[in-house]
Amino acid sequence: MTGQSDDALFLDFDGTLVEIAPRPDQVRVAPELAPALERLRGRLGGALAVVTGRPVGVIDDFLAPARFDVAGLHGVELRIDGVQVGGRAEDHPELRARLPQLQALVADLDAVLIEDKGASVAVHWRLATPSDAERAEAAVRAVAADLAGDYRLQLGKAVGEIVPAAATKGHAIRALMQRPPYAGRRAVFLGDDRTDELAFEAVNQDGGLSIRVGPGETAAARRLADPEAVRGLLYAWAETGRFDPEALPRA
Ligand SMILES: [Mg+2]
Incomplete structure (x- = not known):
């Protein structure tokens, strides 16, 4: 089962799409990352969002000139289809x-x-x-x-x-999954940190697919080694339209 057109993809940023830097402002973003995410979003009918502890504006700066749906500040801020709510x-x-x-x-x-x-x-x-x-x-x-x-x-x-207290990545993913183009798809969430574990549990409960990036105890179903492996998977998915979670090691 490839689920190529039925997935909604939720991506943590630091430690998942990019390597963690000594200082949060020193993150290096691979130049091919944003264009690949745009291609992949097209394949997913628009159902691709960054779910992060960072503010929405910081993600925009890192991925410029592309603009993605972003749940920022662990879901305090939500920007969907260019419209931002919350986070003031x-x-x-x-x-x-x-x-x-x-x-x-x-x-x-x-x-x-x-x-x-x-x-x-x-x-x-x-x-x-x-x-x-x-x-x-x-x-x-x-x-x-x-x-x-x-x-x-x-x-x-x-x-x-x-x-x-009310802000979590799990809430943010569930909020996005209520709305088009996310609604009705299978949520796939990739994250690397303990802040992502509650979101893994929420995604698992809702019948989605959770993928932990890096080592450590996890509630996620599958695992990828590091952000480089994440980018490799996303680039291939964007290129071919195919994604096979069964090929990933169990977490
Ligand atoms: Mg992270």
Whole structure:
């Protein structure tokens, strides 16, 4: 079964389409990636979206001049068919009010970055010493605890992010699957991080196909080794129109 015309494809960005960089702004995007995604979107009747923790505008910059449907900030922002809903900083006064506290907690830590995304705030410690990384994680945990209820802490690879409690990638995929051109297709979701695991479970429950990128315990059904393997699969799918999940190793 190839499912070539019946799939809706949902793609995480960092660690899935592109290799993770030391700093989030240093990601390198293969020049053939966006054109291949556009071809593949054509084969899927338009049912292709990026599902990411990044803001929609950052994904646009990385994939320019192409424009894709994007669920950004773990689903806080959603842009479908060029129309964006949600994700405004001014909708999050409580989070905004806590930002100075978070900045003060990490101010003396080397190589710890705060990424203010408006409706969420991420603390990155990939380049920090182990002890500074520990303090950075403690700081973001403390501020997230103060905001508990309306916000939750989402831990990823050397990053802790305070996100609206209702925002998850699983919700974002389900929201997209309600609408054309996604509705009625099989959801296929590729992700690499623990933030993607709940979305794998949601996709599995809904009869879709989940694919984990890289090593680690996972709820996903299938696995690909790394972003290079992901790009190889997507380029071939775009070229031939054929995708055979049975050919992928079980996760
Ligand atoms: Mg990722």
